[in-house]
Amino acid sequence: MSVKVFEAREHIKAAEKFLKTSLLRWKPDYDSAADEYSQAAQCFRIARDMENSKECHLKASENYKKNRAFFHAAKALENAIIVSKEISTHEEVSDFQEQSMKQYK
Numbered sequence: 001m002s003v004k005v006f007e008a009r010e011h012i013k014a015a016e017k018f019l020k021t022s023l024l025r026w027k028p029d030y031d032s033a034a035d036e037y038s039q040a041a042q043c044f045r046i047a048r049d050m051e052n053s054k055e056c057h058l059k060a061s062e063n064y065k066k067n068r069a070f071f072h073a074a075k076a077l078e079n080a081i082i083v084s085k086e087i088s089t090h091e092e093v094s095d096f097q098e099q100s101m102k103q104y105k
Helices: 003-019 030-046 050-066 070-084 090-104
Strands: none
Touching: 003 030, 003 050, 030 050, 030 070, 050 070, 050 090, 070 090
């Protein structure tokens, strides 16, 4: 396992921690979780693990949407499109493009 994959998994753990609620934190911190997922996606991309990179970009987009940061959600979807051009079908890439365009409205 490369160093970047290990680093990506650490970012995923941090993102999951931001999404958990506790006695002192009543709401998940979607913005911080989305940032961590974006960083994990970049680490996976550098390690050439495109499938996990795509999944992390999609999770980042979901969390940005929950935080009502629609521009950032669309940018995360665009990054998922870039990564998935090599590994996904044309229909899936087209779906991502459509979802991204809807976020910009």
